[in-house]
Amino acid sequence: MNPIIETVIVAIWLMLPTYITNASAAFFGGKTPIDSGIFWGKNRLLGEGKTYEGLLKGFSCGFLFGIFQHLFLSEYIEINFGLFPFFLVTLFCLSAGAMLGDVLASFIKRRFGLKRGAPLPLVDQLDFVGGAWLLLFLLARDWFIEAFSLDVIIAVIIITPLLHLFTNYICFKIGKKRVPW
DSSP, X not given: OOHHHHHHHHHHHHHHHHHHHHHHHHHHOOSSBTTTTOEETTEESSOTTOBHHHHXXXXXXXXXXXXXXXXXXXXXXXXXXXXXXXXXXXXHHHHHHHHHHHHHHHHHHHHTTOOTTOXXXXXXXXXXXXXXHHHHHHHSHHHHHHHOOHHHHHHHHHHHHHHHHHHHHHHHHTTSOSSOO
Protein backbone atom coordinates (compact mmCIF):
# COMPACT_ATOMS: atom_id res chain seq x y z
CA MET A 1 0.00 0.00 0.00
CA ASN A 2 1.10 3.56 -0.69
CA PRO A 3 2.79 4.95 2.47
CA ILE A 4 0.86 8.23 2.28
CA ILE A 5 -2.49 6.42 2.09
CA GLU A 6 -1.42 4.14 4.93
CA THR A 7 -0.48 7.15 7.08
CA VAL A 8 -3.84 8.81 6.36
CA ILE A 9 -5.70 5.62 7.32
CA VAL A 10 -3.73 5.34 10.57
CA ALA A 11 -4.36 9.03 11.36
CA ILE A 12 -8.10 8.73 10.81
CA TRP A 13 -8.28 5.42 12.71
CA LEU A 14 -6.50 6.83 15.76
CA MET A 15 -8.56 10.02 15.76
CA LEU A 16 -12.00 8.48 15.10
CA PRO A 17 -13.09 8.58 18.77
CA THR A 18 -12.04 12.24 18.91
CA TYR A 19 -13.77 13.10 15.64
CA ILE A 20 -16.96 11.36 16.75
CA THR A 21 -16.85 13.09 20.14
CA ASN A 22 -16.55 16.51 18.55
CA ALA A 23 -19.20 15.90 15.89
CA SER A 24 -21.65 14.33 18.35
CA ALA A 25 -21.39 17.22 20.79
CA ALA A 26 -22.26 19.65 18.01
CA PHE A 27 -24.93 17.40 16.51
CA PHE A 28 -26.80 16.62 19.73
CA GLY A 29 -26.15 19.91 21.52
CA GLY A 30 -28.31 20.74 24.48
CA LYS A 31 -30.01 23.42 26.48
CA THR A 32 -28.13 23.71 29.79
CA PRO A 33 -25.07 25.96 29.39
CA ILE A 34 -21.96 24.84 31.24
CA ASP A 35 -21.24 28.41 32.31
CA SER A 36 -24.78 28.90 33.75
CA GLY A 37 -24.94 32.30 32.06
CA ILE A 38 -21.97 33.69 34.02
CA PHE A 39 -20.14 36.64 32.52
CA TRP A 40 -16.44 37.37 32.80
CA GLY A 41 -16.07 41.02 32.01
CA LYS A 42 -18.33 41.95 29.08
CA ASN A 43 -18.60 38.43 27.67
CA ARG A 44 -19.99 35.10 28.76
CA LEU A 45 -17.52 32.66 30.29
CA LEU A 46 -18.14 30.08 27.54
CA GLY A 47 -21.42 30.95 25.84
CA GLU A 48 -24.72 29.24 25.01
CA GLY A 49 -23.06 26.76 22.64
CA LYS A 50 -21.27 24.79 25.38
CA THR A 51 -23.85 22.68 27.17
CA TYR A 52 -23.77 19.83 29.66
CA GLU A 53 -25.86 17.72 27.31
CA GLY A 54 -23.48 18.28 24.38
CA LEU A 55 -20.49 17.58 26.59
CA LEU A 56 -21.90 14.32 27.97
CA LYS A 57 -23.41 13.08 24.70
CA GLY A 58 -20.28 13.96 22.74
CA PHE A 59 -17.99 12.25 25.24
CA SER A 60 -20.26 9.18 25.45
CA CYS A 61 -20.53 8.74 21.69
CA GLY A 62 -16.78 9.03 21.13
CA PHE A 63 -15.85 6.82 24.08
CA LEU A 64 -18.40 4.10 23.23
CA PHE A 65 -17.45 4.14 19.55
CA GLY A 66 -13.81 3.81 20.56
CA ILE A 67 -14.65 0.74 22.63
CA PHE A 68 -16.56 -0.75 19.69
CA GLN A 69 -13.70 0.16 17.35
CA HIS A 70 -11.12 -1.43 19.65
CA LEU A 71 -13.06 -4.60 20.47
CA PHE A 72 -14.69 -5.37 17.13
CA LEU A 73 -12.79 -3.58 14.36
CA SER A 74 -9.17 -3.79 15.48
CA GLU A 75 -8.73 -7.16 13.77
CA TYR A 76 -8.96 -5.34 10.43
CA ILE A 77 -6.19 -2.88 11.21
CA GLU A 78 -3.02 -3.54 13.19
CA ILE A 79 -3.37 -0.49 15.40
CA ASN A 80 -5.07 -0.55 18.77
CA PHE A 81 -5.56 1.71 21.75
CA GLY A 82 -3.57 -0.48 24.14
CA LEU A 83 -4.29 -3.54 26.21
CA PHE A 84 -7.12 -3.93 28.71
CA PRO A 85 -7.71 -1.94 30.91
CA PHE A 86 -5.28 0.68 29.57
CA PHE A 87 -7.20 1.16 26.33
CA LEU A 88 -10.01 2.68 28.43
CA VAL A 89 -7.59 5.39 29.59
CA THR A 90 -6.56 6.04 26.00
CA LEU A 91 -10.17 6.33 24.87
CA PHE A 92 -10.98 8.55 27.85
CA CYS A 93 -8.14 10.88 26.83
CA LEU A 94 -9.26 10.98 23.19
CA SER A 95 -12.91 11.72 24.07
CA ALA A 96 -12.60 13.88 27.19
CA GLY A 97 -9.66 15.70 25.65
CA ALA A 98 -11.75 16.59 22.61
CA MET A 99 -14.34 18.18 24.89
CA LEU A 100 -11.65 19.90 26.97
CA GLY A 101 -10.07 21.42 23.86
CA ASP A 102 -13.43 22.60 22.54
CA VAL A 103 -14.38 24.22 25.86
CA LEU A 104 -10.96 25.90 26.19
CA ALA A 105 -11.24 27.29 22.66
CA SER A 106 -14.67 28.68 23.48
CA PHE A 107 -13.25 30.30 26.61
CA ILE A 108 -10.43 31.87 24.57
CA LYS A 109 -12.82 33.09 21.87
CA ARG A 110 -15.00 34.80 24.50
CA ARG A 111 -11.89 36.52 25.96
CA PHE A 112 -11.16 37.89 22.48
CA GLY A 113 -14.73 39.20 22.37
CA LEU A 114 -15.80 36.79 19.64
CA LYS A 115 -19.48 35.85 19.70
CA ARG A 116 -20.88 32.34 19.36
CA GLY A 117 -20.30 31.06 15.83
CA ALA A 118 -17.66 33.68 14.99
CA PRO A 119 -14.80 32.00 13.13
CA LEU A 120 -11.31 31.63 14.55
CA PRO A 121 -9.52 29.76 11.75
CA LEU A 122 -7.50 26.69 12.69
CA VAL A 123 -8.42 27.06 16.36
CA ASP A 124 -12.00 26.08 15.48
CA GLN A 125 -10.77 23.11 13.47
CA LEU A 126 -7.98 21.84 15.73
CA ASP A 127 -8.99 22.73 19.30
CA PHE A 128 -10.42 19.30 20.03
CA VAL A 129 -7.32 17.59 18.59
CA GLY A 130 -5.07 19.68 20.84
CA GLY A 131 -7.16 18.80 23.88
CA ALA A 132 -7.05 15.09 23.08
CA TRP A 133 -3.31 15.15 22.48
CA LEU A 134 -2.71 17.10 25.69
CA LEU A 135 -4.58 14.54 27.79
CA LEU A 136 -2.87 11.67 25.98
CA PHE A 137 0.52 13.25 26.62
CA LEU A 138 -0.31 13.68 30.31
CA LEU A 139 -2.02 10.33 30.99
CA ALA A 140 -0.90 7.94 28.22
CA ARG A 141 2.42 9.39 27.08
CA ASP A 142 4.10 6.14 26.01
CA TRP A 143 1.14 5.08 23.89
CA PHE A 144 0.83 8.57 22.39
CA ILE A 145 4.52 8.66 21.40
CA GLU A 146 4.32 5.16 19.94
CA ALA A 147 1.06 5.66 18.04
CA PHE A 148 1.51 9.21 16.77
CA SER A 149 4.62 9.33 14.62
CA LEU A 150 5.54 12.67 13.06
CA ASP A 151 3.94 11.55 9.78
CA VAL A 152 0.67 10.70 11.54
CA ILE A 153 0.68 14.01 13.44
CA ILE A 154 1.17 15.93 10.18
CA ALA A 155 -1.60 13.92 8.52
CA VAL A 156 -3.99 14.69 11.39
CA ILE A 157 -3.16 18.41 11.22
CA ILE A 158 -3.86 18.45 7.47
CA ILE A 159 -6.90 16.13 7.39
CA THR A 160 -8.75 17.41 10.45
CA PRO A 161 -9.54 20.95 9.24
CA LEU A 162 -10.85 19.53 5.96
CA LEU A 163 -13.03 16.93 7.70
CA HIS A 164 -14.17 19.50 10.24
CA LEU A 165 -15.25 22.02 7.61
CA PHE A 166 -17.00 19.30 5.58
CA THR A 167 -18.96 17.88 8.53
CA ASN A 168 -19.83 21.35 9.83
CA TYR A 169 -21.18 22.30 6.43
CA ILE A 170 -23.38 19.19 6.43
CA CYS A 171 -24.62 20.00 9.96
CA PHE A 172 -25.35 23.56 8.84
CA LYS A 173 -27.33 22.30 5.83
CA ILE A 174 -29.47 19.99 7.96
CA GLY A 175 -30.06 22.70 10.57
CA LYS A 176 -27.85 21.43 13.39
CA LYS A 177 -25.40 24.37 13.24
CA ARG A 178 -25.99 28.08 12.86
CA VAL A 179 -22.89 28.66 10.74
CA PRO A 180 -21.21 26.45 8.10
CA TRP A 181 -17.71 26.52 9.68
